[in-house]
Amino acid sequence: SSGINAEHGKAVVSTQSTGTIQSDKVLTNEHFLVTSGNQHGFRINKSFVHGPVLILPYTGFLHWKFNNISTASPASVFLLSRLHPKIDTILIGSGDTLDMPSVEFRKACDENNIGLQIETTNQAIATYGLLFDDLRNFAALLIPSSPEQITDSEKVYLQRRKSKEKFKPEIES
Numbered sequence: 001s002s003g004i005n006a007e008h009g010k011a012v013v014s015t016q017s018t019g020t021i022q023s024d025k026v027l028t029n030e031h032f033l034v035t036s037g038n039q040h041g042f043r044i045n046k047s048f049v050h051g052p053v054l055i056l057p058y059t060g061f062l063h064w065k066f067n068n069i070s071t072a073s074p075a076s077v078f079l080l081s082r083l084h085p086k087i088d089t090i091l092i093g094s095g096d097t098l099d100m101p102s103v104e105f106r107k108a109c110d111e112n113n114i115g116l117q118i119e120t121t122n123q124a125i126a127t128y129g130l131l132f133d134d135l136r137n138f139a140a141l142l143i144p145s146s147p148e149q150i151t152d153s154e155k156v157y158l159q160r161r162k163s164k165e166k167f168k169p170e171i172e173s
Contacts, residue, residue, distance in 0.1 A: 032057050034128050037093075037121055039144050055140040056083070057132050064141060069094045069118070072101050072141070074108035081112035085137050089115040093124030093142035121145050 036043045041050040052064040
């Protein structure tokens, strides 16, 4: 079983794996790193998660049921503000374009002293890695890109796959 407890201002994550304390955080083998994304969802560690997602890097992730950041509810901020240790930033990957959350959502962030960083999803995936490496307490709300957009790593993969198909030797029977 797993759970989260606040103990002397430190995050204590109870899982079946062992953890080490680093910068007032307990890091277990169960931390969640986003390595890529496409129009269908995101690769988190070795799993592919379909659709929009809320990720707490040191805790877990949840499917997030919307396709546009402007429809995000201030109630989401309220829930995130209750986590311990406190989240200092919400990183939003808004898809292909830089869309803004509602005024109410932004106001809820201000009222709860939570920073808000809004980027396109591809940029947010890169920023996620930086925040993760810095051991920051943050949440990421990521919306998949549209089908027309593919990441640089996907382009490289498609080019390699295409070149292998071109140079495939023909076998005569």
